[in-house]
Amino acid sequence: MIPDSCSFCQGKLVWKNTDVAIQKADSERVVVEVAAYVCDTCREVYYTPEVSRQLDRIAYSK
Structure with missing residues (x-):
């Protein structure tokens, strides 16, 4: 579940594309x-849990 605000600074969360290395x-x-x-x-x-699973698959794929 995604929180309504940031856990660190209480800022507003915005849905957008971001790069991940x-x-x-x-x-x-x-x-x-x-x-x-x-x-x-x-x-x-x-x-999201779905994106997290996709990132894990990428990281552990050969």
């Missing part, structure tokens, strides 16, 4: 763009 298990570095909730004050990023 992933260090894969084989040392390859990959940058992907995903949709996430981003705090409009401190820029903390909150991923």
